[in-house]
Amino acid sequence: MKFSKDTMDSIRKFASIEAVKHLNDSEISYIEQLNRKTNNFKNKFKNKLDKFKLTSKQSKEIQEDFIIYMSDYMTDLIDKGHSEEEALEIAKTNLASNSQSDESEYLKNKYTEYYLSRDPQMDEIIGLYYGGFTLIGLTLGIVIGIIISFTYFKNYSWVTIGVSTILGIILGVGMGLLKNASLVKKYK
Numbered sequence: 001m002k003f004s005k006d007t008m009d010s011i012r013k014f015a016s017i018e019a020v021k022h023l024n025d026s027e028i029s030y031i032e033q034l035n036r037k038t039n040n041f042k043n044k045f046k047n048k049l050d051k052f053k054l055t056s057k058q059s060k061e062i063q064e065d066f067i068i069y070m071s072d073y074m075t076d077l078i079d080k081g082h083s084e085e086e087a088l089e090i091a092k093t094n095l096a097s098n099s100q101s102d103e104s105e106y107l108k109n110k111y112t113e114y115y116l117s118r119d120p121q122m123d124e125i126i127g128l129y130y131g132g133f134t135l136i137g138l139t140l141g142i143v144i145g146i147i148i149s150f151t152y153f154k155n156y157s158w159v160t161i162g163v164s165t166i167l168g169i170i171l172g173v174g175m176g177l178l179k180n181a182s183l184v185k186k187y188k
Contacts, residue, residue: 007084011070014092019066028059130176141168
């Protein structure tokens with residue numbers, strides 16, 4: 001369902017405040033921890049803190065998930081006969097981190113389960129596989145391109161090397177995808 005611009009802005013603002021509250025201190029950035037502890041002074045120091053990274057990648061991800069969940073919840077409320085404004089207020093009340101509602105508890109459990117099951121080392125391993133396989137593909141593409149260009153296409157050597165390099169990179173990324181899939185399947 002499409003919401004008005006003001007409603008979406010309100011959802012985003014609410015999600016940026018409330019979504020982070022569902023995370024433990026170890027799951028948010030240092031600046032967010034400071035922000036949590038010094039909420040009364042937030043407005044006073046906002047201009048000074050703008051030059052620092054205020055949100056971690058993880059909290060941005062959870063905010064996006066929170067916006068989607070809140071939008072779906074509001075859509076359900078609107079379908080039940082509430083106005084957009086009423087649905088927004090009900091959603092804010094029920095999804096706030098200090099709420100005792102079933103929706104808030106579901107959200108806390110969902111985020112806890114998801115972030116406890118994430119392994120940063122696995123993300124690092126997958127990234128290293130992608131990088132390694134891409135470099136292997138690049139090297140193979142260049143070597144095969146040089147061999148083919150000097151053997152068969154002497155007049156088009158740069159074109160042959162370029163095409164084989166691109167194919168080698170694609171092969172490397174493809175091998176990285178296969179390794180990613182096998183790792184995810186193995187550890188899930």
